[in-house]
Amino acid sequence: MEREEHGPAVATVHEVFKQYGSRTVLDRVSFRILPGEVFGLLGPNGAGKTTLLECLTGLRRPTAGSLDVLGHDPSTADSAWRQMVAVQPQEATLFPQLTVRETVQLWASFYEDHDDIDDVLDRVGLLEEGHQRVKALSGGQARRLLLAVTIIGRPRVLVLDEPAAGLDPQAKEHLWGVIRTHGAAGGTVLLTTHDMNEAAELCDRVAVLVAGRIAACDTPSRLVAELAHTSTVTFTASADADLTEISALPGVTTVESAADSEGRIAVQVRTTAGDQTLRRIAADQHLLAANLGISKGGLDAVFRSLAGDKPSHEGKSEQQKAEH
The missing domain is CATH 3.40.50.300 (P-loop containing nucleotide triphosphate hydrolases)
Structure with missing residues (x-):
């Protein structure tokens, strides 16, 4: 939005x-x-x-x-x-002997207006673990409890x-x-x-x-x-396919290949000219590329x-x- x-x-x-x-x-x-x-x-x-x-x-x-x-x-x-303003740090130490519910109740007591404890435990997926001691929680559960005490004060x-x-x-x-x-x-x-x-x-x-x-x-x-200028073109080709000409195409930055389960090679081509690279590979009569696909760069790119x-x-x- x-x-x-x-x-x-x-x-x-x-x-x-x-x-x-x-x-x-x-x-x-x-x-x-x-x-x-x-x-x-x-x-x-x-x-x-x-x-x-x-x-x-x-x-x-x-x-x-x-x-x-x-x-x-x-x-x-x-x-x-x-x-x-509430902060959930990457790591924090809670009272190990308290239960999950007691921990959230304690934090709720710090606020004049706080959220419903059962509702908060349900939102973070700890409603059924309310009776467990903090020291018995897994790492993921402990992080969810940190989230619960962070949001309890609205x-x-x-x-x-x-x-x-x-x-x-x-x-x-x-x-x-x-x-x-x-x-x-x-x-x-x-x-x-x-x-x-x-x-x-x-x-x-x-x-x-x-x-x-x-x-x-x-x-x-x-x-x-x-800013995501790089695309990845993927295809399969015969095991003896010559990929040298692909590396020389305009915009191509890397060409990677690995053998697949059918005795062919799976190829990934990173390029700044995705559509043009895709067309050139598809038209190459010597390469006989199959299973062609293209993905545009995302936020990771x-x-x-x-x-x-x-x-x-x-x-x-x-x-x-x-x-x-």
Whole structure:
């Protein structure tokens, strides 16, 4: 869903700069997060995502620049503000002797207005495990319990740092359902993830952070249309097929092949001229290609393209685009 990007923002990050000694971690980062938006923050390890989340939630102060979340500077916000912004970190320690239900009840007691405990346990898929001790939970169940205590206070802004890491497919579906429900109810979600499928499925917009700078910020569909230039052409051919001429075709970057179960070879051709490459392979009378197919690059191709390049100082223009 695309949103009006010029209205009031839930969060505004403007020219945020963070330095530790001589090392720059965030370099003039700017973007806005809109009401009801699921906003994804993507980037390779070491890009500065965790530091940025810590600044947005008041755990760190930027060296320079400004942040506004729900009308307040996070680093000086009061307890009322902290009840409106909930954070699920990648890892946290809960009380091992409490049961699942007791844990959620404890967190609910911190809020004047909290959600129904059974409803929250059901949403995260732990209703039947309510009597279990925390110490007996599996890793995936413990992460779902972290999600439950994060959402019990009905936060306006939900900050999730790699929430799907280590989750099985069923648990991931519960997580995605919680995120969609929160957004549908008017809540805002800031999500970091390395799962490009997750980002494409859930996020209204994503920002790609590379070496402390915003390399791109837009809807997943627009980023794919603008930046995913590589397509993959697949086909099968006889085991003795000569693939040399394919490697020389305009736009072809790599050609990979492997023997299949029928004594032929399965070939993958990555190219920036997908349609042209497909036609040339189909027309090659010596190759006799079969099972031809083509897939366009997705958000993962965008990520690889941006994260694989050393960022230049032209990134400033992308940050300015992210603000508008």
